[in-house]
Amino acid sequence: MLRTFHIDPNKPFFVFDTAGDWQATKVGSFLFDSRGDYIGFVQGDQHDVFTADGEWVGNLFPDGRIVRKRNYNRPPLHPNPPQKQAKPQNLPGRAPLPPMCADLGYDKVDVLDWDPDVFKRISDLRKDAGE
Helix, strand or coil, rough: CCCCCCCCCCCCEEEEEECCCEEEEEEEEEEEECCCEEEEEEEEECEEEEEECCCEEECCCCCCCEECCCCCCCCCCCCCCCCCCCCCCCCCCCCCCCCCCCCCCCCCEEEHCCCCCCCCCCCCCCCCCCC
8 A cells, every 4th residue: 555665763753734734743653743742653664653542543654644545444443552652852843844745546535634633532442441
């Protein structure tokens, strides 16, 4: 599905939406919003993006967008998501200019355009405390 690319773990990787707005920063394997709050993590060779709850939301593209197929089978929650991370000391105060984004085609969507609050809510796949 995705073209493989390398993200330098020693440098921040900026996540943008299609409009070019800075949405998050990947530091190591963790995602932080522009205020430095922990919002998710990235794993694997395909750069799978998960919310802090462990819900899969898509894959990182080389241009910084989080993309997934329009019709996809919703995977279960990640079995053991990392603990909440502290605000990193080396988080940049601003992002560089976003790269030019290519068209995705009809079969893919930019997750942050499609659902801008995906990192702000608790997953509906998580069991209630009483279950």
